[in-house]
Amino acid sequence: MSVSLLKAIVLVLPLFIPDNRASIVLSNDYDSIFLPVVPGSLPAIENPQNNETFSSVLGDLNIIGTMGLRQISWDGLLPNTAGKYSWCLNSTVDATTAINFIRKAQLSYKPIRVAITYANGSEYLNMLATIDKFTYYADNVHDFHYSIGLKEYRKITTEGSLTS
Template sequence: MYRFYLANMLLPVTPSKLSVKTKNMNKTVTLINEGEVNIIKTKGLREFSFELLLPFDRYSFTTMNRPKKQKSYLDKLNRLKINKKPFQFVVKRPKGFKTNIKVTLEDLSITEDAKEGRDIKVSVTLKEYRHYGTKKVVFVQPTSTVGEQPKQEEKKEEAKVAENRDSSTAQKPKTHIVKRGDTLWGLAKRYYGNGSLYPKIVSANPKIKNPNLIIDGWELVIP
């Protein structure tokens, strides 16, 4: 038997039908000489819709021996609607694939019909939830350094963009093995195009106590 779960809540009666709809985000534009063209974009979010039966009495086809009271299910659905938080939607099938996806509750319609006796029908529409991150931009004014003076055109603000992302996909930092004649100013000039940014290298390498002294053979992290 199929099993439907909304935020770990097992539905008392498995819906007879589940509809899944995916809309494309394509855009149609009209060109002067070419007529209409279709600009293909990433597919939209999936929508899941089904009709749920909340029985007043236990039936032979209910998914549990003692279903909860109708009010308990309605209260749970209303909380999912007003909480403004995504939750897990799971469909377990006796054979075949399993649906397990994070969604939000978009539409909720409750119907009481004399033909259904004391049973209640609920129409539910869910929409796929896709996590997104934010970006933070910080402007850093380069500071003057020991030794070579920076050129006028190098005195520009640098924008550093920090993005929330999964650490498992983050690139590993570059490293540099110190050779004879290397200086922090020279390394910053080489990797950043601006020698005055050498403090970034100092901050990433606690072993550097004196910016004017780096030892041959050191492995430095280049952030």
């Protein structure tokens, strides 16, 4: 294969390989933040279904129930200084800003929106959620490590239907 043909393939190849870099955005009515570090593996989305099993004279029966609330959780890193690491996706958010945003959202008693999207625009997740768990600690270089757990929040509309 000639060098020029190989160069052409290398230049065109990125057009056919999707950009799989993801970002996580947390937002509410008044603000939003891009988390600077996305976990290496995107968090699993739990999709429970509220099925019921009961015993009868015919034996055990399984009744299919309604869909439960989706849940998602992950552990992450928040650099103490914005732009501290060149590999961070967003160099404008530091640990204090992110922690204050999450704590303020918890104290507002309102849901937040969590959106996990790829650079090519496709969505991994986009849902309203409550913050069920948020813990964090500082390490010896003053970066913060955190763990967050979110549960889907469904709004009841005036027509009696649910939205998320």
